Amino acid sequence: MSPAFKYEAGQEEPLPSGSRLPWPHNVSHTATMRISDVLGLLRAEFPAVSHSKIRFLEDQELVTPERSAAGYRTFSPADVERLRYVLTEQRDRYLPLKVIKAKLTQLDSGVLDIEHPLGPRVVASGGLTPAQAEASEFENLAAAAGVTQAFVDELVEAGILRGHPRALGVQDLAGHARRDVEIIKIAQALQAFGIDWRHLRSMRAAADRQVNVVDQSVQHLTSKGTSLALGEANSARAEMAELLIALHGHWLRDGLEELA
Numbered sequence: 001m002s003p004a005f006k007y008e009a010g011q012e013e014p015l016p017s018g019s020r021l022p023w024p025h026n027v028s029h030t031a032t033m034r035i036s037d038v039l040g041l042l043r044a045e046f047p048a049v050s051h052s053k054i055r056f057l058e059d060q061e062l063v064t065p066e067r068s069a070a071g072y073r074t075f076s077p078a079d080v081e082r083l084r085y086v087l088t089e090q091r092d093r094y095l096p097l098k099v100i101k102a103k104l105t106q107l108d109s110g111v112l113d114i115e116h117p118l119g120p121r122v123v124a125s126g127g128l129t130p131a132q133a134e135a136s137e138f139e140n141l142a143a144a145a146g147v148t149q150a151f152v153d154e155l156v157e158a159g160i161l162r163g164h165p166r167a168l169g170v171q172d173l174a175g176h177a178r179r180d181v182e183i184i185k186i187a188q189a190l191q192a193f194g195i196d197w198r199h200l201r202s203m204r205a206a207a208d209r210q211v212n213v214v215d216q217s218v219q220h221l222t223s224k225g226t227s228l229a230l231g232e233a234n235s236a237r238a239e240m241a242e243l244l245i246a247l248h249g250h251w252l253r254d255g256l257e258e259l260a
Contacts, residue, residue, distance in 0.1 A: 020108070020109075020110065021078070022064070022078065022082070022104075022108045023078075023082070023104065023107035023108050024078055024081050024082065024085075024107075027076075027077045027078040027081055028076055028077045028078060029076045029077075029078045029079075030076055030077075031065065031066040031074035031075055031076045031079070032074065032076070033074060033075040033076070033077075033079075033080070034072065034073070034074065034075070035051055035054060035065075035073050035075065037075070038054065038075045038079070038080055038083065039051070039054070041080050042080065042083060042084060042087070045084070045087075046084075046087045046091070047234065047238045048238040048239065048241060048242050049087060050235075050238075050239065054083065057083065057086060057097075058073075060097055060101065061101070062082070062083075062086050062097065062100065062101055062104060063075075063079050063082050063083055063086070064079075065079055082104070085100075085104070086100055086104075089103070092178075141161070141177070141180055141181060141184060142184075144177075144181045145181045145184035145185050145188070146185075147184055147185075147188055151184070151187075151188065152184060154197055155183070155184065155187060155197060155200075158197040158198075158200065158201045159201060159204060160183065160187060160197055160200050160201065160204055161180055161183060161184070187200060210244055214237055214240045214241065214244070215237075217236070217240065218232075218233040218236050218237060221233040221236070
C-alpha cells in the first residue's frame with residue numbers, strides 16, 4: 001500500500017456549518033483510494049472479501065464511493081471503516097444487511113452512537129487478547145465462551161477444536177481463537193437439541209474432506225511457489241469457501257423443507 005493510502009485513526013475532517021457527514025465522523029472522507037486499495041486494507045481481516053462483495057454492498061447503499069472523471073469508484077478512509085463495520089457485523093453477530101443498514105442510518109444521523117475501533121483489529125472477541133491467544137490455545141477458551149473447561153476438553157478430544165501452529169503469528173492466532181470461541185458457543189447451543197460431539201465429529205470430518213478438495217483444486221498454483229501464485233491460490237480458496245458455505249446452506253434448507 002502506498003503512503004498515500006495510510007491514514008491515522010481519529011483523523012478529523014472539518015464539517016461545513018449545519019452539515020453532517022456519514023458515519024464514521026472522525027475519519028477523513030476524502031476519496032483517494034481505488035477498490036484494489038480497499039481490498040488490500042480489508043483482506044488481512046476478511047480474506048474472503050472481493051470486488052463483487054464491495055460492489056454488492058454499494059448496490060445495497062451501505063457504502064457510497066465517489067466516481068472519478070473516468071467513472072472509476074474512489075473510496076475514502078471513512079468508506080473503508082464503514083465497510084469494515086458491515087463485514088464485522090455480518091461475521092461476528094450474523095446480522096442481516098437490512099438490520100446493519102438501519103444501524104448505519106442511525107449512526108449517520110447521530111441517533112445511535114458507538115465507539116467503533118478503527119483500523120485492523122487483532123484483539124479476539126470474548127475477552128481474549130493476542131497475548132493470551134499466543135500463550136495458550138485452549139486454557140482461556142472456556143472462560144471466553146462461558147462454558148466449563150470439561151466441555152472444551154471434550155470438544156478438543158473429539159477433534160472439534162484443534163491446535164494451531166505457533167508460526168501463524170499473534171494476529172492469526174487471535175483470529176483462530178475468535179473462531180474457536182464461536183465454535184464452542186454453537187456446540188453448546190446445539191447440545192440443547194441433543195446434538196453432541198459425536199454428531200459434530202462426523203460433520204467436522206466432512207468439512208475436512210471439503211478442505212482437501214479445495215486444496216487440490218489450487219495445487220497447480222501452489223506448486224509454482226511464487227508469491228503471485230500463492231496470492232492467487234489464497235484468493236481462490238477464499239472464494240471457494242464462500243461458495244461451499246452458501247451451497248451447504250441451500251442443501252440444509254432444501255432438506256428441512258422436505259421434512260416440513
